[in-house]
Amino acid sequence: xxxxxxxxxxxxxxxxxxxxxxxVSDIRVDGRRPFDYRNLTIRxxxxxxxxxxxxxxxxxxxxxxxxxxxPYRDRPNEGSFAIFTEFSxxxxxxxxxxxxxxxxxxxxxxxxxxxxxxxxxxxxSLCVVAGKLVWSIRIDLHIIDNGGNLVDAxxxxxxxxxxxFRRPECTFGGEDGQELIVHPPDVMEPLPxxxxxxxxxxxxxxxxxxxxxxxxxxxxxxAVMGGSLTATLNTNGDVCAIxxxxxDGVLQSVIMQCLRIASVKAGDITSKIKIAVESYNTxxxxxxxxxxNPSYAASKEESRQVNPETKSTRQSCDINSSASTHxxxxxxxxxxxxxxxxxxxxxxxKKRKKPTSNANSS
Amino acid sequence: MFILFKLVIYENxxxxxxxxxxxxxxxxxANQRRPVVCTRGVLHRAHGSASWAQGETKVIAAVYGPKAGxxxxxxxxxxxxxxxxxxxxxxxxxQEREFEMVLKKTLQSICLLNVHPxxxxxxxxxxxxxxxxxxxxxxxxxxxxxxDAGIPLKHLAVAICCCMAExxxxxxxxxxxxEQTTKAFVYLVFPSSxxxxxxxxxxxxEHGIITSVTHGVMAVDxxxxxxxxxxxxxxxLSDYVRNxxxxxxxxxxxxxx
Numbered sequence: 001x002x003x004x005x006x007x008x009x010x011x012x013x014x015x016x017x018x019x020x021x022x023x024v025s026d027i028r029v030d031g032r033r034p035f036d037y038r039n040l041t042i043r044x045x046x047x048x049x050x051x052x053x054x055x056x057x058x059x060x061x062x063x064x065x066x067x068x069x070x071p072y073r074d075r076p077n078e079g080s081f082a083i084f085t086e087f088s089x090x091x092x093x094x095x096x097x098x099x100x101x102x103x104x105x106x107x108x109x110x111x112x113x114x115x116x117x118x119x120x121x122x123x124x125s126l127c128v129v130a131g132k133l134v135w136s137i138r139i140d141l142h143i144i145d146n147g148g149n150l151v152d153a154x155x156x157x158x159x160x161x162x163x164x165f166r167r168p169e170c171t172f173g174g175e176d177g178q179e180l181i182v183h184p185p186d187v188m189e190p191l192p193x194x195x196x197x198x199x200x201x202x203x204x205x206x207x208x209x210x211x212x213x214x215x216x217x218x219x220x221x222x223a224v225m226g227g228s229l230t231a232t233l234n235t236n237g238d239v240c241a242i243x244x245x246x247x248d249g250v251l252q253s254v255i256m257q258c259l260r261i262a263s264v265k266a267g268d269i270t271s272k273i274k275i276a277v278e279s280y281n282t283x284x285x286x287x288x289x290x291x292x293n294p295s296y297a298a299s300k301e302e303s304r305q306v307n308p309e310t311k312s313t314r315q316s317c318d319i320n321s322s323a324s325t326h327x328x329x330x331x332x333x334x335x336x337x338x339x340x341x342x343x344x345x346x347x348x349x350k351k352r353k354k355p356t357s358n359a360n361s362s
Numbered sequence: 363m364f365i366l367f368k369l370v371i372y373e374n375x376x377x378x379x380x381x382x383x384x385x386x387x388x389x390x391x392a393n394q395r396r397p398v399v400c401t402r403g404v405l406h407r408a409h410g411s412a413s414w415a416q417g418e419t420k421v422i423a424a425v426y427g428p429k430a431g432x433x434x435x436x437x438x439x440x441x442x443x444x445x446x447x448x449x450x451x452x453x454x455x456x457q458e459r460e461f462e463m464v465l466k467k468t469l470q471s472i473c474l475l476n477v478h479p480x481x482x483x484x485x486x487x488x489x490x491x492x493x494x495x496x497x498x499x500x501x502x503x504x505x506x507x508x509x510d511a512g513i514p515l516k517h518l519a520v521a522i523c524c525c526m527a528e529x530x531x532x533x534x535x536x537x538x539x540x541e542q543t544t545k546a547f548v549y550l551v552f553p554s555s556x557x558x559x560x561x562x563x564x565x566x567x568e569h570g571i572i573t574s575v576t577h578g579v580m581a582v583d584x585x586x587x588x589x590x591x592x593x594x595x596x597x598x599l600s601d602y603v604r605n606x607x608x609x610x611x612x613x614x615x616x617x618x619x
Contacts, residue, residue, distance in 0.1 A: 045491055046418050052490075057406040061490060063451050088448055090408055090424030090486035097446050140451045144422060144488060145405045219407075 009094060011223045019224045020208045029220055030056075035261055037216045040269065042160050042276040048190070048284075049165030053157040056218065057147025059091075062157035063140045064165040068182070071127070071134040079126025081137035083112045083158065092146040092219075103150075110243050111141070111155050114199035114232035118240035121162060122194035128170050133180065135167055137193070148219035151230050155201040156269060163277045166190035198270045199240040201232045202262035206248055213254060215261065229255065231262040235270050387539060395522065395535035395595055400502070400606050402510045408486075410511020414503035417537065418493035423503035425511040427483030440475040441483060447500075448488045461487075461497055468501055468521075468551055468573045474514040483513055494538040495523035497549050497575065502603070509607050518554035518607075519572055520600040523547060524588040526580050532587050534595050546578030548585065550592040554600035 019029055026034055038056030045052065049064035071078065085108035087095045095101075100108070115121055126135040139161065141154045169188040173181045205217035205225035217225060227247020232240040239259065244250070390396070396417030405411035408424035415421075432442040445466045447458045469485065485507065487500045498521035505518050525536040525547035533540060541547055551573035571589065580588070 045420070047491060050491070059405065061488070065451055084451075086448065088486060088488060089426075089446055089484065090405065090411070090422075090488065092407055093426050093429075138451065142448065142488060144424070145407055147406055 009092070009219070009223070011220065015220070016224050019221060020212075023207055023212045023214065024210070028214060030218060034213065035215045035265075037265060037268070038218075040156070040272055042156065042273060044160070044164055044276070044280045049161050051157050051160035051164065053153050053160060055147070055149065055153040055156070055216070057145060058149060058153045059143075059145035059147075060150070060153045060157040061142045061144060062154070062161035063142075064137060064161045065140075066135045066137045066165070066167045068128065068133050068170075069136045070132060075123075076131040077127050077134075078123040079134040079136060080123065081115070081121055081139060083108050083115075083139045083141065085111075085141045085143070085154070087143050087146075090145070091143045095143075095146070106243075106245070107151050107154055108141070110151055110201060110230055110232070110241065111158055113241045113243075114155060114201060115158070115162075118197070118199050118232075118234070118238065120195055120197055120199050120234075120240075122196060125194045126167075128180065137162075137165070137167075146219055148222050149203050149216045152201050152203050152216065155199075155232070156273060159195075159198050159200070160273055160276060162193055162195060163273065164192075164280055166192055197234040197236060197238075198273060199232045199234050200266040200269045201230050201241075202265045202269075203228060203230045204258050204262075206250055206254075211248075211250060211254055213258060215265065229258055231259055233259070233263050233266040235267050237263060386533065388537065392531055392533050393591065393595070395599070396537075398502075398599070398602065400506055400603070402506055402607065408507075408511075410507045410509070410513070412503050412506035412510055413490075414499050414506060416495055416499050416502075416535065418491055419495055419499045420490040421496070421500045421503040422488045422490060423500065423507040424486045424488075425483065425504075425507045425513065426486075427511065427513065428478045428481030429484070430481060432480055432482055436482075438480045441473065441478045441481050443469050443473060444482055444484045445469070445504075446484065446486045448486065450489045450492065461500065464497065464573060464575060465501060465504060468519055469504060469508070471572055472505070472515050472517060472519050472553070473508070474516055477514045483508075483511075492538065494536050494541045495549070497521070498523050498551070501551055501573075502599075506603070506607060516553075518600065518603060519551050520554050520596040520603060521549060521551040521573070522592050522595050522599065523549050524592050526578075526584050526588065530584075532584070532591050534591055544578070546576065546580035546584075548577070548580070548588050548592075549573070549575040550589060550596070552593060552596040552600075554603060555597055 022029065023034070028034065030038075032038070039054075041054040043052045043054075044050065050062065052059070052061050069080075072080065085100060085104045087100060087104045089095045089097050121137070126137070128134060139158050141158060143150055143154065166185070168185065168190050169183045171181055171183065171188075173179055203216060205214050205221055206212070206227045206229070207214060207221065207225045214221060214225075217228070222228075225247075227244070227250065229250070230241075230243040232242070234240060244255075386392070396419075399413075399415040401413045403411060404413045404422060405424055408426060410425035411423065413420065413422045428441060432438050433444065436442040443466055445462045447454065447462045447465070449458055465485070465487065473483070485504050487504060489496065489500075501519060501521035505515075505520075508515060509518070523535055523541075525533050525540060525544040527533060527540075527544050533544070536544065536547060550571060553570065553572060574589075576585070
């Protein structure tokens with residue numbers, strides 16, 4: 001009860017000393033080596049442009065949306081994008097609702113700098129009518145669980161969401177051929193964004209007087225560390241951004257070593273993002289296939305034929321869906337007690353390759 | 363002749379069956395809710411957390427508490443409930459304030475407020491996807507999160523949504539498209555069915571309605587038929603909730619105390 005009454009997280013002196021002493025012998029509290037990342041899981045929501053990233057205990061959700069707006073005066077041929085960071089009070093007992101604090105703003109700026117200055121997202125392709133209408137992309141990052149190293153997780157979430165975002169196709173039509181028609185997704189296939197490269201942020205923490213460096217610090221290590229460095233790199237070997245805001249002084253050789261390690265890690269993370277996006281795209285195109293079997297939530301475009309013969313087979317129908325596990329049970333009347341514990345109906349036969357998404361319900 | 367006669371009867375039977383089954387866009391019957399996926403303990407820092415998905419609508423709820431002290435205008439003799447609603451994109455506006463108010467009042471009626479006086483329990487709700495019946499989904503998620511946090515409750519609250527179509531049919535658990543095209547819909551919250559130690563044959567308490575929020579115009583009889591359908595669905599949903607929340611009990615002792 002006393003632990004819960006505390007509104008913020010404070011570490012005891014013993015805990016701090018233990019972390020520092022263990023690091024002198026190259027041991028981290030969660031058993032990792034100093035340059036190991038935690039487990040990275042990238043999942044996608046049911047809509048295009050929404051991603052959920054879990055890096056150890058840190059969880060971040062990103063949503064990408066777009067709308068048509070007039071462009072900035074000095075850049076009439078380019079679209080724009082903006083990043084909004086929300087440190088949700090559910091992530092940490094010390095996060096307050098309301099205006100974003102310093103940490104939130106800094107995180108937003110790091111992610112923004114990595115994407116904007118390195119021209120990772122192609123803004124010229126977002127132009128629809130030069131000088132009049134361009135696409136403005138909005139990226140919302142919601143930090144829902146603070147397990148440490150929010151910058152890296154938020155950056156990966158933003159990249160994953162941008163890779164799966166689709167904007168509607170626009171054509172000119174109407175009587176005079178000047179009217180702009182925005183086509184809904186079921187009429188014309190929406191277009192993905194053009195992303196030239198993936199700027200991946202890698203964060204290092206400097207702990208203690210001996211300049212011990214750890215990668216991907218947890219929130220315990222963040223409370224102990226004297227300074228941190230975030231390097232944003234891509235797989236081409238370009239350094240997109242470096243952020244070292246204050247903190248303990250660090251030797252030049254240590255910074256060079258960090259950058260070398262960061263480029264290796266950036267390659268790892270980029271390949272993980274690409275694999276996840278590939279599998280999402282595959283499932284998405286599978287969902288578009290019109291199926292003969294009337295099954296719940298297979299495809300919204302299909303028209304349903306409710307045949308009396310197939311009513312009995314509805315319970316054992318195979319349902320194909322994107323990342324989350326959707327299953328259907330026929331609960332026609334309150335007397336039926338047919339469902340199992342998590343409403344999951346195991347399909348009796350598997351004709352198609354089912355998406356490997358059982359990790360969602362943990 | 364007899365064979366022809368039999369065929370005619372068979373076709374009429376099929377037509378009758380088809381007319382009874384009102385076709386909804388995704389193939390459900392009028393009385394069928396979308397499948398529910400409820401997961402407890404999704405977050406590590408929060409004292410209690412749950413994610414609730416009804417079809418495509420998904421909400422994550424987290425609970426912190428009890429924390430010391432109450433807010434300024436709240437009664438210090440009782441525990442205080444604070445709700446923060448985070449929309450998917452954009453700033454919090456009037457709609458979010460309304461949801462926070464309804465959620466707070468609903469949860470206040472199910473929590474035992476006298477157990478920890480002069481404390482604040484915060485419930486934070488994050489909308490992940492909105493495909494209809496958002497407020498009932500959030501109420502269900504918040505209740506599961508409260509159970510995960512170990513906050514003392516009188517009983518659970520089970521929320522569903524019913525809508526009235528133009529044709530006069532009542533549909534359970536509409537999707538976003540159905541919500542926007544029907545003439546009225548109502549969110550209903552019922553207390554969960556009680557499993558008490560009273561001996562068999564004793565009076566079963568009548569289920570009241572904890573919360574009812576309507577949108578649009580509906581006749582009084584239509585409202586009562588919505589309530590009737592909602593109550594039946596809530597009874598069945600509360601059995602599911604009890605079973606799914608019972609599983610993890612006794613697993614995670616680190617959050618206790």
